[in-house]
Amino acid sequence: MTVLVAFASAHGSTLGIAARIADRLSHLGVPAEAHEVREPLDLSRFEAVVLGSAVHTRQWLPEAAAFVRRHRAELASRPLWLFSVSSIGDQESFFENRLGRWMSRHHPDSAEVQRYRTALRARGHRNFAGAVEPGHWGILGAAFLLGLGGHHGDHRNWPAIDAWAEAIAREVRRV
Numbered sequence: 001m002t003v004l005v006a007f008a009s010a011h012g013s014t015l016g017i018a019a020r021i022a023d024r025l026s027h028l029g030v031p032a033e034a035h036e037v038r039e040p041l042d043l044s045r046f047e048a049v050v051l052g053s054a055v056h057t058r059q060w061l062p063e064a065a066a067f068v069r070r071h072r073a074e075l076a077s078r079p080l081w082l083f084s085v086s087s088i089g090d091q092e093s094f095f096e097n098r099l100g101r102w103m104s105r106h107h108p109d110s111a112e113v114q115r116y117r118t119a120l121r122a123r124g125h126r127n128f129a130g131a132v133e134p135g136h137w138g139i140l141g142a143a144f145l146l147g148l149g150g151h152h153g154d155h156r157n158w159p160a161i162d163a164w165a166e167a168i169a170r171e172v173r174r175v
């Protein structure tokens with residue numbers, strides 16, 4: 001059983017999360033490989049898939065959406081987990097204040113992710129906060145971030161990411 005951890009990342013924080021999940025799975029005895037979604041990939045080599053994308057303007061990156069279109073049948077026929085990397089994770093966010101905690105609690109899946117969850121029969125979806133540097137997100141992004149009391153920097157919650165990888169390892173072993 002080899003798990004594919006496929007990812008789309010513009011500035012590297014999603015790449016880092018995907019690499020960490022693949023490392024963690026391998027360390028737990030579930031061989032896993034992280035690959036960028038634009039790589040030519042033969043999905044028949046993989047028995048399960050973890051697929052994640054950075055979020056820009058509330059959507060997955062176009063190359064992640066293209067990956068889903070290209071591999072819809074293979075994804076729907078394998079155990080599949082999804083993750084999104086943005087300013088708001090399920091347990092952490094770029095906004096380390098009361099508003100941030102509220103946004104984490106009230107962060108429904110986007111229509112796009114809901115579609116993928118249903119169409120691909122995904123076993124789960126997690127939101128993780130990523131990282132952002134000044135200049136990455138443009139003037140409107142910076143206004144949103146700083147206006148709501150957020151901070152630039154790396155907000156990845158490694159214990160939460162590791163715990164999710166461990167939960168996936170447990171499920172994969174039961175498949």
Ligand SMILES: Cc1cc2nc3c(=O)[nH]c(=O)nc-3n(C[C@H](O)[C@H](O)[C@H](O)COP(=O)(O)O)c2cc1C
Pocket residue numbers: 008009010011012013014015054055056057058059085086087088129130131132136137138141
């Ligand atoms: C152009 C741009 C648009 C973004 N749009 C959103 C957004 O709509 N919602 C959000 O929560 N975060 C948004 N972000 C924050 C990113 O999702 C976050 O920085 C993420 O960690 C980026 O992942 P990456 O480093 O793998 O590219 C945006 C960032 C950029 C650079």
